[in-house]
Amino acid sequence: MLRQGAGQPIRVHLRLTLLVVDCRIMTARPTLQHFELHVLLAMLREKEETYSVPLVLTLEKRIGRPVAQAAVFIALRRLERKGLVVSRLDEPEGGRPRRYFKLTRQGLAALKAHRIEHARLWQGLDRLLGTRKV
Secondary structure: OOEEOOOEEOOOOOOOOOOOOOOOOOOOOOOOOHHHHHHHHHHHHHOOOEOHHHHHHHHHHHHOOOOOHHHHHHHHHHHHHOOOEEEEEEOOOOOOOEEEEEEOHHHHHHHHHHHHHHHHHHOOHHHHHOOOOO
């Protein structure tokens, strides 16, 4: 205790304010274009590595409109640069080379994060749009 002249104690009142800061580390998630998300979802449906033709067929079936194979291949290359898919070139004897693509862990994590984000954004809007859940 501090003393103030003539033996009188000095009373000190300290008020501590505890400031709690949210310290969650935000990992940088690659930005996905709408069509890139569609391609990743089609890849997830294929379950294993795949190439552009089955992805085009899956997308056309699910979306209900034509999809250009070149657009899928361009999206796959962008996704590969972002680290969301990996590829390998298969060059069979007597056949045409074919590039196979596979989701990475980061790609799967991006899909999960987008699903949660989209679910939050859509929550409560079915009533406003006059639609029901699919």
